[in-house]
Amino acid sequence: MSNFSGKKYDSNIILNLKNINPNILICIDLASLCSTSPINLSNLHNPDFVALSFYKIFGYPTGIGALLIRKAGKKFNPTGFFGGSVDFYNVETGEYILKENFEQKFEIGTPNYHGIDLLRYGFKDLKRFGLF
């Protein structure tokens, strides 16, 4: 769903793209749609990535979302490194070793622990209303 126009796209577009190029990687941005509609991932024809923003669902906290990745292959590596994402850095040579853990090597800076903790109240409400 477009955040600009509100237009909802037919999920068959994913099938059409995969028919044209079976190796194509599909990312669906659900940030807008998840604010107005329940999401059923099984209706989305197996996208490779799904991104959403929790404040669009719960109203709070901002700055926390989810990136669901179907298969995290070795081909996904950050193009640089950021605080907390490396095990080793040599300031003289610039050599660095990324953390082994997939999530940690993509983590930029300190996680929003307080905001992450608050998500449970949003999920609790969704459950209370039978939406999760």
Ligand SMILES: *Cc1c(COP(=O)(O)O)cnc(C)c1O
């Ligand atoms: C809101 C929105 C975003 C941005 O999400 P943030 O969590 O604010 O960064 C991206 N894509 C769409 C379709 C959105 O509606």
